[in-house]
Amino acid sequence: MSKEDEPNCIYRNPNEPVEARVRDLLSQMTLREKAGQMTQIERLVANPSTIGSLTIGSILSGGGSAPFDRASPADWADMVDTFQKSALASRLGIPILYGVDAVHGHNNVYGATIFPHNIGLGATRDSNLVERIGVATALEVRATGMHYTFAPCLAVCKDPRWGRSYESFSEDTEIVRKMTSSVTGLQGLPPQGHPNGYPYVAGRRNVVACAKHFVGDGGTDRGINEGNTITSFDDLSRFHMEPYLDCLSQGVCTIMASYSSWNGSNLHSDYFLLTQILKEKLGFKVKQRWSSDKIFLYYLFKVS
DSSP: OOGGGGGGOGGGOTTSOHHHHHHHHHHHOOHHHHHHHTOEEEGGGOOHHHHHHHTOOEEEEOTTOOSSTTOOHHHHHHHHHHHHHHHHTSTTOOOOEEEEOOSSBSTTSTTOOBOOOHHHHHHHTOHHHHHHHHHHHHHHHHHTTOOEEOOOBOOBOSOTTSTTGGGOSBSSHHHHHHTTHHHHHHHOOOOTTOOTTSOOOOSTTOOBOEEEEETTGGGOGGGOTTOEEOOOHHHIIIIIIHHHHHHHHTTOOEEEEOSSEETTEEGGGOHIIIIIIIIIISOOOOSSSSOOHHHHHHIIIIIO
């Protein structure tokens, strides 16, 4: 697409309605480009050529995945900028979303502010503190050029033998619900009248949050990691699902499907929980784990 064509391109026009811009962009995308946009790859396998040729939509740094040992914030920002330039040079100029496991501060970055794990924060019973930690974390994440953190974890730990029990705010569902204030800290407070279930990010000092892992990851049999949560739907809703409703009311942008199972059904392929419950009954408007029309357009035209 030439620069001369850009003024007539609806999806690049900030004065057009979001829905019109999304429809226009989708109408111009090939199947290959759509598949690329739905794909998130790890930093280890990301390179400018792959990002441009496959129109990759998102890159992540998992726990411990850094550009190199003791990389500075500037080094991280330079890395993200390199990836972003490749994405913007693609046919449609769609930028990437860069996600990172900033789960107790921007903990992958050398010299970042590190906060207690969720188990310690839950012990404080202080939702205001958790929100302020979200604000501080968002600032440090954005300072390194990234847009997205895979937090908060809403696991309600029912068996301390679970090796990831430190990721849970509490065994008490009500305490976990209070700690969802981290979503507002990370993303900002939605304005009055913002529709429930729709994603929201306040501005350049904020990041996309991710409520995880939907649902029941802390209730597996004998605390086995990636195991099987054996319980009725009523108890799954009452003990494990309630915090997600609080996140939805705060405009959480993404929800990560769990790596565990519910009564033998793998959560990643559970149509009942992901489609009929999360999307239809609870009204979550995002179609994929990280992809969202409104969030995509926000970053396309205001952040990049």
